[in-house]
Amino acid sequence: MAMRPDSGEGIAGALEAAPRGSGHRSWLWQVISESRQAKVGLAVLLAFVAIAILAPWIEPFDVHTRVGPVYAPPSRAHPLGLDDGGIDMVSLLIQGGRISLIVGFAATLVAMVIGGGIGIVAGYFGGWVEVVLMRITDYFLVIPDLPLAIIVAAVWGASLTHLIFVIALLLWTTTARIVRAQVKSVRERVYVERARSLGASNARIIFRHVLPQIGPLLIANTVLTVAVAIFDETALAFLGLGDPTRITWGNIIEFAFLRTAISSGAWWAVIPPGLCVALVIMGCFWLGQAIEDALNPRLKVSYLSPRVFRLRPLPITEARPR
Amino acid sequence: MSGARTDLERAGAASSDEAPLLEVRDLVARYPVRRGIVGALTRAPRRFVRAVDGVSFSLRAGEMLALVGESGCGKTTTAHTILRLVDPVSGAIALDGRDITRLSQRRLQPLRRRMQMIYQDPYESLDPRFRVRQAIEEPMLIHGVGGNRSGRRWRIAEALARVELTPPEMYVERFPHELSGGQRQRVAIAASLVLDPDLLVADEPVSMLDVSVRAGVLKLLDRLRGVGTLGVLMITHDLSTAAHFANRIAVMYLGRIVEEGPAREVIRNPQHPYTKALLSVVPKRDPRDRSNPEILTGEPPNPTDVPPGCRFHPRCPVAQDRCRTIDPELRPAGSSGHRAACVLVGH
Amino acid sequence: MSLLEVRDLHVWFDLSDGGQLHAVQGLSFDVDTGERIGLVGESGCGKTTTVLAILGLLPPSASVAGDVRFEGESILSGGEETVQSRRWKDIAMVFQGAMNALNPVKTVEAQIIEPMELHGTAEGAAARKIAGELLEMVGIPAVAGSRYPHEFSGGMRQRAALAMALACGPKVLLADEPTTALDVMVQAQILQVLTGLARDLGLALVLVTHDLPVVAQVCERAAVMYAGEIVEVGAMEELFHAPCHPYTRLLFAATPDLYGEEDVASIPGAPPRLDREIVGCPFRERCDRAFDRCGRERPGLLPLGDGRAAACHLNDEPVDAGFRSR
Numbered sequence: 001m002a003m004r005p006d007s008g009e010g011i012a013g014a015l016e017a018a019p020r021g022s023g024h025r026s027w028l029w030q031v032i033s034e035s036r037q038a039k040v041g042l043a044v045l046l047a048f049v050a051i052a053i054l055a056p057w058i059e060p061f062d063v064h065t066r067v068g069p070v071y072a073p074p075s076r077a078h079p080l081g082l083d084d085g086g087i088d089m090v091s092l093l094i095q096g097g098r099i100s101l102i103v104g105f106a107a108t109l110v111a112m113v114i115g116g117g118i119g120i121v122a123g124y125f126g127g128w129v130e131v132v133l134m135r136i137t138d139y140f141l142v143i144p145d146l147p148l149a150i151i152v153a154a155v156w157g158a159s160l161t162h163l164i165f166v167i168a169l170l171l172w173t174t175t176a177r178i179v180r181a182q183v184k185s186v187r188e189r190v191y192v193e194r195a196r197s198l199g200a201s202n203a204r205i206i207f208r209h210v211l212p213q214i215g216p217l218l219i220a221n222t223v224l225t226v227a228v229a230i231f232d233e234t235a236l237a238f239l240g241l242g243d244p245t246r247i248t249w250g251n252i253i254e255f256a257f258l259r260t261a262i263s264s265g266a267w268w269a270v271i272p273p274g275l276c277v278a279l280v281i282m283g284c285f286w287l288g289q290a291i292e293d294a295l296n297p298r299l300k301v302s303y304l305s306p307r308v309f310r311l312r313p314l315p316i317t318e319a320r321p322r
Numbered sequence: 323m324s325g326a327r328t329d330l331e332r333a334g335a336a337s338s339d340e341a342p343l344l345e346v347r348d349l350v351a352r353y354p355v356r357r358g359i360v361g362a363l364t365r366a367p368r369r370f371v372r373a374v375d376g377v378s379f380s381l382r383a384g385e386m387l388a389l390v391g392e393s394g395c396g397k398t399t400t401a402h403t404i405l406r407l408v409d410p411v412s413g414a415i416a417l418d419g420r421d422i423t424r425l426s427q428r429r430l431q432p433l434r435r436r437m438q439m440i441y442q443d444p445y446e447s448l449d450p451r452f453r454v455r456q457a458i459e460e461p462m463l464i465h466g467v468g469g470n471r472s473g474r475r476w477r478i479a480e481a482l483a484r485v486e487l488t489p490p491e492m493y494v495e496r497f498p499h500e501l502s503g504g505q506r507q508r509v510a511i512a513a514s515l516v517l518d519p520d521l522l523v524a525d526e527p528v529s530m531l532d533v534s535v536r537a538g539v540l541k542l543l544d545r546l547r548g549v550g551t552l553g554v555l556m557i558t559h560d561l562s563t564a565a566h567f568a569n570r571i572a573v574m575y576l577g578r579i580v581e582e583g584p585a586r587e588v589i590r591n592p593q594h595p596y597t598k599a600l601l602s603v604v605p606k607r608d609p610r611d612r613s614n615p616e617i618l619t620g621e622p623p624n625p626t627d628v629p630p631g632c633r634f635h636p637r638c639p640v641a642q643d644r645c646r647t648i649d650p651e652l653r654p655a656g657s658s659g660h661r662a663a664c665v666l667v668g669h
Numbered sequence: 670m671s672l673l674e675v676r677d678l679h680v681w682f683d684l685s686d687g688g689q690l691h692a693v694q695g696l697s698f699d700v701d702t703g704e705r706i707g708l709v710g711e712s713g714c715g716k717t718t719t720v721l722a723i724l725g726l727l728p729p730s731a732s733v734a735g736d737v738r739f740e741g742e743s744i745l746s747g748g749e750e751t752v753q754s755r756r757w758k759d760i761a762m763v764f765q766g767a768m769n770a771l772n773p774v775k776t777v778e779a780q781i782i783e784p785m786e787l788h789g790t791a792e793g794a795a796a797r798k799i800a801g802e803l804l805e806m807v808g809i810p811a812v813a814g815s816r817y818p819h820e821f822s823g824g825m826r827q828r829a830a831l832a833m834a835l836a837c838g839p840k841v842l843l844a845d846e847p848t849t850a851l852d853v854m855v856q857a858q859i860l861q862v863l864t865g866l867a868r869d870l871g872l873a874l875v876l877v878t879h880d881l882p883v884v885a886q887v888c889e890r891a892a893v894m895y896a897g898e899i900v901e902v903g904a905m906e907e908l909f910h911a912p913c914h915p916y917t918r919l920l921f922a923a924t925p926d927l928y929g930e931e932d933v934a935s936i937p938g939a940p941p942r943l944d945r946e947i948v949g950c951p952f953r954e955r956c957d958r959a960f961d962r963c964g965r966e967r968p969g970l971l972p973l974g975d976g977r978a979a980a981c982h983l984n985d986e987p988v989d990a991g992f993r994s995r
Contacts, residue, residue: 190446194510197405199434200464208460212451310732311748314677392852502939532711533879534923538935559852562882562925566933589927603857605882607926609905612886615857 027216031294032287041286048280052098061088063095063247071266081268083252084259092252093272099248100277103160104230107167111229112222115172119179120214124187124206134180141173145232146239153241160243167232171225178221182214189213220291227284234277249273341419342380343553344404344521349377349413351396351403355626371625373399375577376413378652383520384550386543388568388585389557390600394625396577397557401523404555405437406430417521435465438514442526444506448498448513455494458482458513465517481512485542504535511542522546525557540567561604565589570659573597576623576633582652583660593655593662595638632665640666670741671699672873673723673760673841678735680715680722690944692718694897695735697970700841705867705874707884707905709920710894713940716877719894720843724762725752739841758788761839765846767830771818777804777829778814784836803832806869807862824855828862835866842866845877860887881924885909890976893917896940896951899970903977913979915956950982958983 032038051058061067066086067078074081080089122133149166156162186192187210195205236242237250244251256262256269352370373396381387389397402408404415406422415423422433441447448457458478462468468477482490485508498506507527514522524543528536544567547554558564564571565585572582573596581594592598602616618637629636635645648665655667680693693715700706708716721727723737725745737745744755764770772780781800785791791799801811807828818826827847834842844863848856864887867874876888884891885905892902893916901914912918916936925933938955941947950956953963960982968980 190441190443191449193407194439194441194447195449195460195464197407197434197439198461198464199431200460204464209449311745312681312732312734314679314734392854504935533881534711534920534936536935537923537925537933538937540933541935560925561853562927562929565927566925566929600853601927603853604927605856605860605880605886607882607885607909607921607924607929609885609909615861617857617861618854 028219028291031291035290035294037286038290041283041288041290044279044283045287048097048101048276048283051094052101055094055098059091059094061091063087063091071261071264071269073266074268080272081266083266083269084255084261089268089272092247093249093276095247096249096252096273097276097280099160099246100230100233100250101280103164103167103233103248104226104280106164107171107229107233108222108225110164110168111171111175111225112218114168115175116179116218118172119176120183120206120210122176123180123183124202124210126184126187130180133176137173137176140169143170145170149236149239149241158241158243160246163233163236163242166236167229170232171228175221175225178217179214182217183210186210186213216291216295220288220295223284223288223291227281227288230277230280230284249277343383343385343418344381344555345414345416345419346380346400346404347378347414347416349374349400349403349415350411351399351408352411369626372577372628373625374403374410375625375628377574377577377579378413379572379579379582381521381553381555383553384547385570386547386554386556386568388564388571389555389574389579390559390561390564390571391574392559392600392623394623395574396625397574398525400574401439401525401555401557405434405439405523432465435461435467435517436519437521437523438517438519440507440510440514440522440524440527443530444503444510445498445530447510448506450498452498453494454482454496454498454501454509457498457509458516461513461517467517477516478512481516482509484515484546485509485512486538487512502535503531504539507531507539508542511539511546515546520551521553521555523555523557526559527556528563529558529560536563543567561589561601573600576628577625578633578663579652580634580664581655581662583656583662587657587660591656591660593660593667594634594664595640595666596634597662599639632663634664642666672702672740673700673875674736674738674741675699675719675723676736676738678719678722678737679733680718680727681732682728683730683732684944688944691946692897692943693722694943694947696894696897696899698892698899698902700873700875702840702873703867703871704890705864705876705888707888707891708875708877708894709879709881709884709891711879711940713943714894715897715943716894717845720762720845720875720877723843724756724760725749757784757834757839758790758837759839760841760843761834761837762843762845763827763831763834763847764844765849767834767847768823768826768850771826771829771833773818776815776817777809777821777832781814781829781833781836784833788837790837799836800832803835804829806835806866807832808858824851824858827851827855827859831859831862831866835870835872839872841873841875843875843877846879847876848883849878849880856883863887881921882926893920896947897943898951898980899978900952900981901977901979902970903973903975903979907975907977913973913977913984914952914981915958915983916952917979919955919957950980 032042067088068082068086070082070084070086072078072082072086078088078090080093083089083092118133118137122130148169152162152166192205192209195209233242233248234250234253237248238254240254242248242250252273253270256266261269351374352372355369355371375396377400379387389400391397399408403410410423413423414421417433417436422430452460455478458481459474462474462477468474478494479490482488482493487493487505487508501509527543528539531539540563543554546552556568568585570583571585571588572579573588573594574580575596581588581592581597588597589601592601599616599618616639631646631648632650635641638645642665644665650663650665652661652663653667654660655662676697678693678696679691682690682692684690696719708719710716722733727733733745736743739755739759744751778797778800781803782796785796785799800814804811804814809825809828809832818829821829847863848859851859860883863874866872876884878884888905890903891905891908892899893908893914894900895916901908901912901917908917909921912921919936923933923935936955941951947967949965950959950963950968953959956963962982966982968982970978970980971984972978973984
């Protein structure tokens with residue numbers, strides 16, 4: 001029996017700057033506007049997305065046309081030089097970013113749907129459903145990434161869809177575990193129990209009460225997963241397991257690497273795509289981390305810690321009869 | 323409207339001849355105790371928390387019954403079992419004469435409308451993301467009542483007026499965190515009232531509220547009950563509150579009702595030694611009235627291990643030898659409608 | 670000179686929106702040796718903040734003004750240094766969740782000995798002997814000290830927390846809602862122990878609670894708090910039988926009594942916001958006796974003789990004759 005009508009929580013509660021639930025949008029906005037880290041992360045991501053969308057209009061040269069000698073160094077016309085096929089690097093980066101982001105976002109979407117779905121079902125229903133689903137999750141968790149990717153590429157062929165599928169398959173488990181834990185705690189909340197006693201269906205409770213509550217966590221998780229997905233895409237493409245007909249940052253690095261860019265000193269063919277990948281991942285990480293920090297109350301200052309209060313002089317007393 | 327009603331009024335509510343709104347007979351509910359790996363491997367016998375262990379009572383429309391007891395006595399599980407949020411092992415629950423003990427959740431769904439629950443903590447029982455309007459509208463959407471949008475809007479305003487949150491326009495667009503504890507509890511009550519329930523189960527409805535607003539919420543429940551169509555089952559640990567607002571009081575100990583009767587009778591003329599002890603330790607408001615509390619020794623009851631015979635005998639100040647073997651039933655004691663489960667009463 | 674003197678204590682909290690919450694607004698009270706005093710009020714009235722301020726346990730967002738004197742010596746003016754030497758040794762505290770704040774991996778005895786060793790009051794066998802005596806004093810057999818908190822029931826854990834608070838032989842015990850999460854039977858046991866300790870050890874007890882009947886049964890004197898200040902202080906019996914502040918009267922009237930026949934009425938309205946300056950009497954909007962002066966002038970705590978004081982304009986208005994009868 002928890003009876004705490006009064007324990008000074010009125011004060012403590014008023015102090016808590018914890019975001020109160022009046023819709024996610026405003027909450028998310030508050031997190032972003034209060035954290036410089038989140039702002040920078042969001043700006044980086046938005047910049048890359050904008051470039052990817054505008055690619056057909058802003059790329060200076062066609063990516064299928066040779067415009068100069070192989071591995072031509074940076075020049076005024078080509079600020080990042082040319083690649084092994086004499087193609088403009090800036091245009092390649094813009095095009096590559098497009099596919100890399102598509103792969104990253106698509107794989108994340110698939111991972112979120114699978115992981116979120118399994119996490120919610122397992123956490124909400126509990127019992128044997130949870131045991132079975134979480135055991136399956138555990139199996140997926142221990143599948144070694146690379147062999148799986150190699151097998152998929154070998155059996156079904158290396159295509160963009162397969163790449164997305166493989167990455168999603170590798171990423172959904174973490175989401176499922178995080179979501180399940182959170183749903184388990186939300187489903188114990190009194191207002192969920194109340195909805196159940198009102199006769200609300202499970203679907204209604206999940207979509208109206210549980211999902212909105214885990215929303216922020218899901219958003220943070222999504223952003224962080226995008227980073228991992230793009231990293232995975234690059235790694236798989238670099239190992240030659242990506243779709244060789246598409247231009248992605250990973251493919252650019254792979255081709256440059258295979259065609260002796262490093263021994264010929266053509267750093268401009270390797271470092272810029274690598275930097276792009278790093279920047280996007282950092283952006284995701286900054287944003288995701290900021291949201292996660294805002295969600296985690298443990299990082300806030302503890303209440304009963306000594307040595308912290310300040311002394312100040314007595315206020316000038318208003319004329320009060322004593 | 324006064325908290326202190328005359329005996330006549332109290333008796334009037336309890337002695338109507340209609341079939342009771344809610345009838346509970348020999349209700350038993352258990353939770354399995356986790357055995358752990360060693361227990362499972364050695365096939366240790368499965369143990370159960372006997373949370374509700376043979377509870378019987380009835381509640382009429384227009385009546386408030388207070389189910390009183392210490393934590394762990396099974397009063398909240400009793401409420402959850404009646405609402406079929408926990409499945410009973412045995413016994414029977416009848417709502418308006420209709421047995422609902424074994425109804426499937428699907429068949430139960432339309433009946434849920436008629437029995438509503440009010441939770442202890444209004445800070446927790448309202449979804450923080452729902453505006454007052456949405457919180458009150460949700461039950462109507464679930465049960466498909468209230469007609470169209472404007473019909474529902476009208477009912478929301480009416481429900482808010484019934485819980486004295488007026489003018490309703492001032493409250494409908496607010497979020498729970500913009501309301502005080504008492505106002506939140508009123509919103510929770512309004513969300514139950516929009517469905518026009520027959521039975522309201524209130525689980526410690528005021529224990530989380532500030533002293534200065536408790537009376538308001540309790541009086542509201544009292545007024546709703548006074549209309550005559552609504553029965554209120556109030557779960558509480560606070561005997562003073564029960565004494566003031568309930569028509570009848572049932573005292574629970576270790577999963578069973580040990581004494582039950584008209585509120586005034588139970589408070590002024592307790593028959594069971596447990597009730598007597600419990601009443602003696604309730605702090606009185608008047609500092610001159612420092613009675614000698616009869617503090618029970620021994621550990622608080624453990625419902626996995628109910629003692630044989632009378633379940634109260636290990637802590638009972640007046641236990642006799644026969645109490646170890648006889649498990650007494652509720653028998654008439656004192657005045658009419660007053661019953662107690664003790665070998666010492668009802669000769 | 671009293672044992673513990675609180676003089677014009679103010680506490681502010683910085684709010685995230687840049688504002689300030691004036692949680693305690695000029696609080697003064699005295700506690701004598703062996704006295705049991707209650708600090709009563711509703712949530713947000715600043716009673717817990719007061720206790721934390723006395724012990725210097727406020728969060729970084731807090732600032733404090735005023736003085737707290739123990740045996741005539743100012744303990745807040747030197748900041749953490751001066752409070753630290755007093756905390757636990759002279760002034761100890763039991764709070765509501767104390768029973769859930771025990772270290773689960775240390776025996777109860779070890780946890781009672783810890784503060785003794787930290788403050789150098791006792792060590793080794795001597796400390797263990799004291800720990801055993803303290804446990805017996807709060808009603809736990811000394812041998813049970815070698816057990817772990819999870820083997821104790823809630824009531825026993827709260828007693829153990831009490832024994833821990835007494836480890837260094839404090840002269841003042843601040844008990845913040847010590848029985849709020851407990852059942853009436855266990856509450857009665859703890860209150861009996863508290864009363865006994867105050868009597869046998871000459872301990873001054875400050876009982877902070879929202880529960881008037883608990884104070885009525887345990888304390889001789891009480892201070893009723895509202896909106897960060899004391900609105901009435903006096904002997905418990907007088908507060909109950911002849912309150913001098915409408916809030917005291919209405920608070921008693923809002924508390925149901927087991928055998929009381931009279932109507933139980935809630936107090937309309939809500940306490941004022943403490944993040945704004947209060948003009949006039951803070952209680953005036955909920956008061957059934959407010960008049961024009963209450964809106965203009967904030968009443969100070971006016972001594973009424975016999976250690977009584979109340980902050981209400983009715984006490985120096987000629988009309989107050991009929992006021993004190995309930």
